[in-house]
Amino acid sequence: MKFGIELVPNEPVFKIAAYTKLAEEQSFEYAWITDHYNNREVYSTLSVLALATNKIKIGAGVTNPYTRSPVMTAASIASVNEIAGGRAVLGIGPGDKMTFEALGLAGEKPLTAVKETAEAVRELLTGKKVTYEGSTVKLKNAKLDFADPKKTGVDMNIPIYIGAQGPKMLETAAAVGDGILINGSHPDDFKAAAVQIQKGADAVGKKAEEIDVAAYTCFSIDDDLDKAYASAKPVTAFIIAGASDVLLERHGISKESKTEIAEAISKGDFKGLQTMITDSMADRFAVVGDFDECMKKVKELEKAGVTQIAAGSPLGPNKEKSIKLIGKMIAEF
Numbered sequence: 001m002k003f004g005i006e007l008v009p010n011e012p013v014f015k016i017a018a019y020t021k022l023a024e025e026q027s028f029e030y031a032w033i034t035d036h037y038n039n040r041e042v043y044s045t046l047s048v049l050a051l052a053t054n055k056i057k058i059g060a061g062v063t064n065p066y067t068r069s070p071v072m073t074a075a076s077i078a079s080v081n082e083i084a085g086g087r088a089v090l091g092i093g094p095g096d097k098m099t100f101e102a103l104g105l106a107g108e109k110p111l112t113a114v115k116e117t118a119e120a121v122r123e124l125l126t127g128k129k130v131t132y133e134g135s136t137v138k139l140k141n142a143k144l145d146f147a148d149p150k151k152t153g154v155d156m157n158i159p160i161y162i163g164a165q166g167p168k169m170l171e172t173a174a175a176v177g178d179g180i181l182i183n184g185s186h187p188d189d190f191k192a193a194a195v196q197i198q199k200g201a202d203a204v205g206k207k208a209e210e211i212d213v214a215a216y217t218c219f220s221i222d223d224d225l226d227k228a229y230a231s232a233k234p235v236t237a238f239i240i241a242g243a244s245d246v247l248l249e250r251h252g253i254s255k256e257s258k259t260e261i262a263e264a265i266s267k268g269d270f271k272g273l274q275t276m277i278t279d280s281m282a283d284r285f286a287v288v289g290d291f292d293e294c295m296k297k298v299k300e301l302e303k304a305g306v307t308q309i310a311a312g313s314p315l316g317p318n319k320e321k322s323i324k325l326i327g328k329m330i331a332e333f
């Protein structure tokens with residue numbers, strides 16, 4: 001099992017770099033930085049992480065085809081890769097529709113846009129001239145002059161992961177991605193995803209087992225169980241409020257509860273959410289508990305086919321303490 005950490009750049013970049021350095025010292029293999037327009041810019045953040053670390057792989061987890069053109073995504077991740085000495089990874093997803101409204105972006109044809117962006121970026125990273133005639137991506141002799149490994153001495157064959165949850169996006173992800181980042185923390189989510197992953201891999205003659213299936217989890221670990229659950233519940237509330245009907249049904253959450261939770265969020269009633277979100281609800285949408293509890297849940301995710309645990313927000317009531325507890329888990333895994 002590989003372990004990664006998801007960090008949201010809603011704190012100063014040097015703080016994000018300190019968490020990443022600590023994660024590297026705890027033998028985490030990946031650091032994924034989320035990409036939302038309203039947070040610190042992902043590639044600026046990754047450049048600082050590249051300088052602050054020397055082993056951990058670092059990448060966007062995940063960017064999208066709309067707020068940046070594929071060429072700028074390729075140029076940005078290739079630049080980070082050169083600074084990091086070949087440690088960059090790139091996650092591409094359809095983007096968070098809610099944030100697009102503020103930007104006047106429609107986020108059309110998400111499957112096609114993600115597929116074409118991944119294909120175009122992969123071609124651009126060869127450093128060769130690229131002509132790509134897609135329906136959402138059009139390039140004519142575009143070339144990243146510096147991406148030629150003979151010039152930089154850095155392997156630009158950057159692994160491309162796809163952020164995916166819906167069935168068709170999961171199929172697309174399996175077909176075009178080296179890995180998949182799936183927002184989910186419960187084995188049932190990955191048993192369901194396995195069907196689409198197999199279908200998508202079969203469609204292009206890939207072996208499904210070659211795909212790194214990363215659980216992009218809501219993770220909350222602490223010695224104090226109550227504190228771990230209290231820290232997980234607000235994030236669980238946001239997940240439920242944005243969950244599809246399929247996800248709600250899979251985890252036994254009624255549409256009425258979803259509406260109540262969404263209303264409490266919009267009113268900022270985070271105290272009320274602590275009772276509205278029960279521990280068993282949190283268990284469905286988060287890896288939460290003390291060390292033994294979380295170890296047990298991670299092993300259940302491994303049995304469900306997960307090959308990378310990306311420990312995501314909130315990590316726990318005390319981030320540094322949680323990173324060290326997960327480090328202990330990595331050492332004992």
Ligand SMILES: C[C@H](OP(=O)(O)OC[C@@H](O)[C@@H](O)[C@@H](O)Cn1c2nc(=O)[nH]c(=O)c-2cc2ccc(O)cc21)C(=O)N[C@@H](CCC(=O)N[C@@H](CCC(=O)O)C(=O)O)C(=O)O
Nearest residue numbers: 034035062093095096109110111112163165166168169183
């Ligand atoms: C588009 C959407 O795909 P989805 O995978 O469910 O998207 C939900 C999220 O994954 C998406 O919002 C991500 O960008 C969210 N996301 C992040 N979003 C962000 O904006 N920033 C992040 O940092 C971020 C991180 C992240 C990490 C992991 C992860 O799994 C998701 C993450 C969907 O609705 N898919 C459906 C329908 C797809 C569809 O629209 N099909 C149409 C269009 C076809 C076409 O595209 O041509 C059709 O079939 O006609 C499906 O997969 O079945």
